[in-house]
Amino acid sequence: KAGVTQTPRYLIKTRGQQVTLSCSPISGHRSVSWYQQTPGQGLQFLFEYFSETQRNKGNFPGRFSGRQFSNSRSEMNVSTLELGDSALYLCASSLGDRGWDEQYFGPGTRLTVT
């Protein structure tokens, strides 16, 4: 079974631009969560999508948004990029059933904002 995949793996953008990151979950997984990892702030939860609906949201500004498609693939978008948005963005997928399911992480997309 293929693991969680994220594209692109590396990205360099200029301040003020926008960016879209993609996450393909493990087949059969309906929940996708996104995390931002930085040296200063560590790992922070961005949002979670389940069956195309945002089920949970972290404390990030509205410049960070996401969506999920009917095949469970998810995208996150960051508009008006700031230097502080430079980070490793991780997505994780799980079955998403109530209770607890193991979350499987992707390799991440490393975003550099210059």
Add this chain to the structure above:
Amino acid sequence: AQTVTQSQPEMSVQEAETVTLSCTYDTSENNYYLFWYKQPPSRQMILVIRQEAYKQQNATENRFSVNFQKAAKSFSLKISDSQLGDTAMYFCAFTLVNTDKLIFGTGTRLQVFP
């Protein structure tokens, strides 16, 4: 709000020895899960072990075991017979029941020396 604290930024251990990583957390909830995740250098984050708060018995997974002290809100990870492949960042994480939102500690960088 829930918080997770890892007070050891870096630890080192010799191969075949035992090492314990510390984690404390804060929550007013009674039903939750605790995890230890491993993030090897330039590799994907993987789940090492999990503990349900309602279970008094400490979880074990081969060489990995936890010491869960619910009243003290402490959740330490013991790695026995350390191996070179255990070199990684270790994150303690918390989630409430019925959510995929993981709250992570700042991590402990573990180096295993031959």
